[in-house]
Amino acid sequence: MILEKHLKYLRVSVKHQAQKRQYRVEKLTSKTASQISFDVEGRKMSIGQYFKQQYNYTLKYPHLPCIWVSPKEKNTFIPMEVCDIVAGQRCMRKLTDNETRNMIRATAKKPPIRKQGTDEQVRKMQYPADPYLKQFGFEVDQSMVQIKGKVIQPPKLGYSNNQTVQAQGGVWDNRGKQFFRATSIKNWAMLMFPPQNQCQSNDVKAFCDVMIKVGRDNGMQIAQPCYVKYLRENEIQSVCEEIKAKAGGNPIDLVYCILPRNSSSCYPRIKHVFENQNAISTQCMELRNLKPPKPQTIGNILQKVNTKIGGVNNIAADMMQIPIFSKPCIVMGADNAHPAQGEGSRPSVSALVGSMDKFACRYATQIGIQKTDGKKVHSPVIESLQAMVKNMLIKFYQSVRTKPQRIIFYRDGISEGQFYQVMMYEVDAIKKACASLEAGYSPSVTYVVCQKRHHTRLFVQNPRDGDRSGNV
Secondary structure (H helix, E strand, O other), rough: OHHHHHHOOOOOEEEOOEEEEEEEOOOOOOEOOOOOOOEOOOOEEEEEHHHHHHHHOOOOOOOOOOEEEHHHHHOOEEEHHHEEEOOOOOOOOOOHHHHHHHHHHOOOOHHHHHHHHHHHHHHHHHHHHHHHHHHHOOOOOOOOOOOOOOOOOOEEEOOOHOOOOEEEEEEEEOOOOOOOOOEEEEEEEEEEEOOOOOOOHHHHHHHHHHHHHHHHHHOOOEEOOOEEEOOOOHHHHHHHHHHHHHHHOOOOOOOEEEOOOOOHHHHHHHHHHHHHHHOEEEEEHHHHHHOOOHHHHHHHHHHHHHHHOOOOOEEOOOOOHOHHHOEEEEEEEEEOOOOOOOOOOEEEEEEEEEOOOOOOOOOEEEEEEOOOOOOOOOOOOOOOOHHHHHHHHHHHHHHHOOOEEEEEEEOOOHHHHHHHHHHHHHHHHHHHHHHHHHOOOOOOOEEEOOOOOOOOOOOOOOOOHHHOOOOO
């Protein structure tokens, strides 16, 4: 039930009593307030009758379900109409696309602005004049902690024909450079989801022509699309079958999709049908980028497309001089995504990616599902990691024709209290995966935990040491 999903775990206050007590919502009842009955002094009574007798309150909506509140074992049911949602609660469910977009806009600030705001808040607190801090002998430094850092020379990026570009300030100019390993797009489709009056065929043709030219400049050979069609979201499955039939057994390089405005359901449906079910690469684009076709925007899109279909845009030109890559090395990254609170017993999804070349530019993926078995707490470890790492090592050998002698393993999604437990389990799983391939095979393992959810912020003292936005 959609309503139950949004109400679960929220706190509500009741207004039928003089004292406004608060409860936490567990779920909604399957029966209505007029259908639920219980014994009161030897007499069966519905919730509506009880409220009339006990509180002199006549329910206006006895046909609605009741709220089942905590603790669940006490079977406390309260009619919805006497409940108010307590204001200012933290949102525990997954945000919608619009909510996420608005949240990012409100919180994303450039480092200098964030530092200025932090310093201003510290000054407003007036710690030196606080009598309680003085009594305890505490002093609060008004300045941020200064730490020493080292400015590392940015890498040179290698392109085709031994061309290189020096990155500066976190950006680099690849104009006049071709992809290190460019791919060809011969058999591909263009699908338009907006109505034809918003996405005219002439504009689509002009966009394809510019994309072919920009692709040629980057070393890609792109033919005109073999299949062009306007469609609705409910036709994705049938159109996919049409594209496969028209291809006649030949591989489909790409399906390019132009999305309608303000549609959040179209994108996941496209990915599910084409990529999950049929292993066909797709590239989605918002309608606003169609007209006029901008070469810079199309160039950015083609960087995504080239890597999706097996190409390499650029490499670190001096990568082989880095000691850690002097021997065959595989770089892996793993995460364990748990369902948001209130999404019931949905399973956790674990993912593993691993590099498939000596430049650590091409990656393969492994996906695993972890069921909860009715447990409320999801396991922080990736339970199938041993099998996933084993498959990844086999793929690396098939691609590079040698076994990696080093494994660099990046792990995301671990809270600080779970570091030791997860590390002990997963490092052991990695070592067991190696040993299962060949007796005595034991490459060195570097296990790195990455954390995003912390309150540490770094600022450069000298603006020239940061990028254009002031980031370290």
